[in-house]
Amino acid sequence: MSIQHTAAAHIHRDDVASRMGMWLFLFTELLLFGGMFILYSVYRFTHPQDFHLAAKELNTVIGTFNTAILLTSSLTMALSIAAIQRRQKTLSIIFQLITILLAFGFMVNKYFEWGAKFHHGIYPGSDTLLSKPSGEILFFGLYYVMTGLHGLHVIIGVVIIAFMTVFTLRDVITHDNYVKLEAAGLYWHLVDIIWIFLFPLFYLIT
Amino acid sequence: MSNENTLSNNENDVSYLEYKGKHSGILGWLLSTDHKRIGLLYLISLSVFLIVGVTFGFLMRLELLTPGRTIMDPQTYNSIFTLHGVIMIFLFVVPGLPAVFGNFFLPILIGARDVAFPRLNLLSWYLYAVGGLLAILSILLPGGPADTGWTFYIPYSVRTNTNVIPALFAAFILGFSSILTGVNFVTTVHRMRAPGMDWFKMPLSVWSLYATAWVQILATPIIGITLLLVAVERIFGVGLFDPALGGDPVLYQHLFWIYSHPAVYIMILPAMGVVSEIIPVFAHRTIFGYRFIAMSSIAIALFGSLVWAHHMFTAGMSDTGQLIFSLLTMIVAIPSAIKVFNWVATLYKGSIDLQPPMLYVLAFIFQFSIGGLTGVMQGVLSVDIQVHDTSFIVAHFHYVMFGGTGFGFFAALHYWFPKMFGKMYNIKLAKRVFWAMFVGFNTLYFPMFIMGWLGMPRRYYDYLPEYQIYHVISTIGSWILVPALFLMFGNFIYALFKGAKVTEKNVWGGETLEWQIATPPVHENFIDIPIVTESPYQYKDNELVLQTQEAK
Ligand code: HEM
Ligand SMILES: [Cu+2]
Numbered sequence: 228m229s230i231q232h233t234a235a236a237h238i239h240r241d242d243v244a245s246r247m248g249m250w251l252f253l254f255t256e257l258l259l260f261g262g263m264f265i266l267y268s269v270y271r272f273t274h275p276q277d278f279h280l281a282a283k284e285l286n287t288v289i290g291t292f293n294t295a296i297l298l299t300s301s302l303t304m305a306l307s308i309a310a311i312q313r314r315q316k317t318l319s320i321i322f323q324l325i326t327i328l329l330a331f332g333f334m335v336n337k338y339f340e341w342g343a344k345f346h347h348g349i350y351p352g353s354d355t356l357l358s359k360p361s362g363e364i365l366f367f368g369l370y371y372v373m374t375g376l377h378g379l380h381v382i383i384g385v386v387i388i389a390f391m392t393v394f395t396l397r398d399v400i401t402h403d404n405y406v407k408l409e410a411a412g413l414y415w416h417l418v419d420i421i422w423i424f425l426f427p428l429f430y431l432i433t
Numbered sequence: 434m435s436n437e438n439t440l441s442n443n444e445n446d447v448s449y450l451e452y453k454g455k456h457s458g459i460l461g462w463l464l465s466t467d468h469k470r471i472g473l474l475y476l477i478s479l480s481v482f483l484i485v486g487v488t489f490g491f492l493m494r495l496e497l498l499t500p501g502r503t504i505m506d507p508q509t510y511n512s513i514f515t516l517h518g519v520i521m522i523f524l525f526v527v528p529g530l531p532a533v534f535g536n537f538f539l540p541i542l543i544g545a546r547d548v549a550f551p552r553l554n555l556l557s558w559y560l561y562a563v564g565g566l567l568a569i570l571s572i573l574l575p576g577g578p579a580d581t582g583w584t585f586y587i588p589y590s591v592r593t594n595t596n597v598i599p600a601l602f603a604a605f606i607l608g609f610s611s612i613l614t615g616v617n618f619v620t621t622v623h624r625m626r627a628p629g630m631d632w633f634k635m636p637l638s639v640w641s642l643y644a645t646a647w648v649q650i651l652a653t654p655i656i657g658i659t660l661l662l663v664a665v666e667r668i669f670g671v672g673l674f675d676p677a678l679g680g681d682p683v684l685y686q687h688l689f690w691i692y693s694h695p696a697v698y699i700m701i702l703p704a705m706g707v708v709s710e711i712i713p714v715f716a717h718r719t720i721f722g723y724r725f726i727a728m729s730s731i732a733i734a735l736f737g738s739l740v741w742a743h744h745m746f747t748a749g750m751s752d753t754g755q756l757i758f759s760l761l762t763m764i765v766a767i768p769s770a771i772k773v774f775n776w777v778a779t780l781y782k783g784s785i786d787l788q789p790p791m792l793y794v795l796a797f798i799f800q801f802s803i804g805g806l807t808g809v810m811q812g813v814l815s816v817d818i819q820v821h822d823t824s825f826i827v828a829h830f831h832y833v834m835f836g837g838t839g840f841g842f843f844a845a846l847h848y849w850f851p852k853m854f855g856k857m858y859n860i861k862l863a864k865r866v867f868w869a870m871f872v873g874f875n876t877l878y879f880p881m882f883i884m885g886w887l888g889m890p891r892r893y894y895d896y897l898p899e900y901q902i903y904h905v906i907s908t909i910g911s912w913i914l915v916p917a918l919f920l921m922f923g924n925f926i927y928a929l930f931k932g933a934k935v936t937e938k939n940v941w942g943g944e945t946l947e948w949q950i951a952t953p954p955v956h957e958n959f960i961d962i963p964i965v966t967e968s969p970y971q972y973k974d975n976e977l978v979l980q981t982q983e984a985k
Contacts, residue, residue, distance in 0.1 A: 244549045244624040249648055251616045262688055263662075265675065269684055346761035352670030361679020364672040368680075372665055372673065 238335055242406045249410040251416050256380075260421050265374050267428060270365045277362020282433040284349070285370070289340045290430035292421065293333050300329035301419045304388070304412045313404040316395060323392045326415065331386045338377055341371075377425060380418045387411045447857065448953040457610060466551035469954060471538030473853070474558050479533060480922065481563060482524040489517035494911040497904045499540050500896050510905025511580035512595070516572060518583030519600060523607045524565055526838050527696060530703035531614060531649075532561070534845045535642045537853060539618060541947045542636045544627025544965060546957045553613055560610035567603035569595040582892060584689060585660065592665050601664045608657045611699070614756045615649030618642055627946075629965035636945045636969045641706030644730040648695045648702070652738065659685065674708055683748055690741035698737040700834055701751040701801075702730055704841025705772055708794050711848050712776050713970040715791035718781025720970045729768035736765045746817045751780035755814055762812030769805055773798060787943065788980040793844035796871050800836025803846030804829055805883065805944040819962070822892075831878045843870075843921065850925065851940045856932035856954040858924045866924065869917035875909025886951040904932040945969050 271278045307322035348355030349367055356364055391411045394400045400408050456464050462474065478543045493513055496503045505513070505889065520681050536554065540547055548554050572578045579600040581590045590597050622643045626635070635643075660671050662684070672678030674685040712722045721808060742758040750758075776798055785791065807829045811817050820826060880903035885891070889900045896904065939948040946965075950958055 241549070241624055244620050247623060248550055248553075248616050248620045251619055252612075255612050255616075257651055257655045260652065262655045262658035265688070266662075269681070273681070274679070288731075307744065351672070361672070364679050368672040368678070371669075372662065372671055397831045 240404075244411075245410060249413050253413060256417055257421075258372070258428055260376070263369065263376075263425070264428075267369050267373070270362065270369065274360075274362025277360045279433050280364050281366035281370075282429065283358075283362040284344075284347075286340060286343070287430050288421050289336055290296065293336050294426050295328050296336070297419045300326045300333070301416050304330065304415045308405060308408055308412050311395065311400060311402055311405045311408060314319045316398075320369045320392055320395050323388055323395065327385055327392075328390055330381050330388075333381060334378065336372070349417075373425055374429070377418070377421055380421070384386075384411075384415050385416060389432050408409050440594030445585055448951065449888050449956050450854070451499070452954055452956040456954075463516050464555070466555050467733045467956065468540050468546070468547050468551065468554060469958075470716065470865050471554050471558050472533050472725075472938040475528065475532040475536060475561070478565060479525055479528060479832045481521050484918075484922070486517055486520040486525060486815050487918060489513050489520070489546075491911055494908045496894070497896070498908045499525075499637050500556075500898055500901060505653045506955065507576075508580065510840055510894045511892075512578040513577050513710050515582050515600075516568075519568060519604065521834075522583050522696075523604050524561075524568060526700045526834055527562060527611060528607070529700060530612075530707060530842055531618065531642055531699075532557075532840075533646055534638075534707065534849060535614070535645075535703060538623060538849065538947055539639060539642055540625065541950065541954065541958050542639050543622065543625060543630055544943055544946050544959065544963045545621065545625035546574075546959060546962075547615050549624055550617050557610045557617070560606050560613070561650050562609035564603045564605075564610060566588055567599050569608065571599035571603060574599060582924070584693075586678070587663065587687075588676060590663055591675050596669060598854060601660045605657050605660050605664075608653045608660075611649050615646040615653070619647035619650065619810040624648075624858050627963050633724065634725070634965055634968050637709035637720065637723065637730075638703070638706030640727040641709070641730045643700045645699050645702045648699050648734050648737070649856060652699070653694035654698075655688060659688040679727065683745070683750075685749055686745050687742065690744045693748045694741040694744065695734075696835070697736050697830075700734055700838045701841075702733060704797065704838045704845075705730070705839050707845045707848070708776060708797055709772070709791050710943075710945065711823075711887050712796045713972065715788055715794075716780050716849075717942070717972050718779055718783040718970075719972050719985075720775070721773075721778035721781075723968065723970070725771050726775050729771045732768040733765060736768070736896060738763065740765055740812075743812050743817070746814060748916050763809055766805060766809050766812075773802060773805075788847075789860060789867055790844045790848035790941070792845060792864060792867045792871075796867070797837055797840045797844060800832050800840060800856060800874070804832030804837055806833075807832065818844040820885055822890055823885035824881040824889045824891050827891050828878045828881035828885060831881075835880070836874055840870075840874075841962070846914075846925070848930070848941065848946070851935045851949055852952055852954070854929060854932075856928045857935050857940070858928035860931055862924050863921070866917050866920045869913055872919070873912075873917050875910070877907050877914050880904075880907045880910075944971055 256280050283318060303322045303325045307319045310316075310319035312321060342389065344350060344367075351368060352354065356367055388411055391400060394407060437536055452467075453684040454461060454465065454467075462470055465471065483581050492504070493510065496505050496510055524600060533599060536548070538867055556666070574596050576594060576596045579585075579590075579595045579597045580593060581595075581597060585597065585601065585604075622635075666673045666675060668681075668970040670678075671682055693858055709720060709726050740758060740762045742754060743762045746755055746758075807825070811820060811826070847863060880890075884900050889896055889898070889903070935952055938950065938952055940952075941948070946963060947954075949963070
């Protein structure tokens, strides 16, 4: 096989490679959270009683509500990809916008949830928290850091999806070139999955 | 149409150094997604940081010439060894060979025109630059440079008032850069190999870059999050590791070393790849045990991920834990030894040509063996209790990181320099510099083994008079080594401007793909993508001669 000439090489496009790169990146994200999950397991193991008491203070209703929101948003994200595959550009954009809206809903809930904790004086470095046993300090430390970092990922996800919406509008993302949207979708599902682990660990098992 | 023709002419006739893309001048470099130009950006930035790090090392050695104060106060010494460590580790050896030579040669070695994600590649360099700037900021900002050591151990790192946070963020961002390079290389190796280049036809340095890339992907996120957590703990007072808030500092050490031990393989594996590349060329022989060398890279990456706690034998761990980690540590030595044996077997009966790259490679084998074997000693529980936190450790890791990776880096530089720039350095001078470097290095670090064995603690500003003789010898070593390093760089810089022009494709007689393309390479490396039919390192003519000799 001798080579087709250079001009073609500029529009080099390899969707398999893009997907592979995205998956590898998602592994690193999982590992990033993995470090914190290790911390959680060790501290839960060394302070079972404190963790039990601390977990009771979290609001399971808000947690459940947020889980439902994120799961739905994963669905709408997947639907937006399905739509673009079927050349339904407008529908795809609508689904992307719904996803973004749901993400905002999640963050608003988070805001109220954290706000309530702050109101009760439970925040890093507060006297109320510091007067609690060390296991509870650790529990809330991890709670803030892990849900905080997750929240940051939600925000990054919103920005990414917003870019995808613009790309779809401008026909950069089309029915035969949607690997970008797919990658954004993968990222969004990862954000969802991490929450699926955070939710039981902090809210459900007490 | 004619327009397109001139474009492709430009691409195929002029080298990547002269190629004019969308941007010209300095922007043509800073915004270029050409893997070769990015490799050079890394080469320049890494060299600058190497020189800064070496200067700090030199100052430390000067301070240790006499007991008590020689040229600086204790606090300055603490900051300097931290900066030396942070710069050398995070800004020099970890990015090291993959960032410079991996970027430049990985695509060429597998017959590709670029890496899989060229723009991501450029982003990695920018992250590296931001990380480097943050590290510099941590020196300059009020508060004083961090004094925790490059390991940022808790609780001191949440208590000290120095600029730990910028240093932590620097390491975090550099880690991110390293991850993206890893993602890029793994994908590149999977997707971009030229037709016919199956896995076992890949040059060995590609194997080692591939294994390294996996370690970069799998280990780096852990240190990223750990350092981030230390920063969060410092900024917001969140209880995570600090024992005052119920945290467990030993847990920090675990998380730190879960990355930082694999990181030593990020440092050494690519250098081993370069060694495997250079030896067959200058011994004019097929590499001995290709599959063993390739697979041992993977084995090192695997086992290397399971030994981290050997850094913590004295930090409090169960006996079972100690035994397991001690055993695993000795197991990692096996794949490393396999490589050494294969290299030596390749040299056996070869017609060895002692050009500068080969000299550095031989020094690598010698020094890496010392570093590796002392590593096994440290893996022995009873021995480690004696040598932990002494200058024995400092000697060990300099033998592997500097005597190994550093020398491997220099070997690669001498080997590929003519290909990268189309200029030849002064070979005679390079050989002399090599000997100075070799003597200087061993004079500098070998005494550290002895004094460490005798009990000289590591990271100490002061010492008892009986250790002085070793410190003096060691400092004299630095007076040989550092000038030699500067001479080496001088030789290269002189060659860039005044060196003899090289247009020949294959200066050393290598059989891998980079020697079959123009010198220096054109913008897209290959005008026609090659079709690979044979394994690398054939050296058929030579093998024939050998066989007939043997038959006689
Ligand atoms: C001329 C060159 C060099 C000199 C004179 C030098 C000198 C030293 C000295 C005296 C120490 C001991 C500090 C202490 O624990 O008291 C040290 C530590 C260290 N060096 Fe070097 N070094 C050089 C090159 C390198 C290179 C090339 C690397 C990496 C590849 C490196 C990595 C380190 C690291 C990681 C430490 C430990 C820092 C710490 O404990 O925080 N050094 N060096
Ligand atoms: Cu180790």
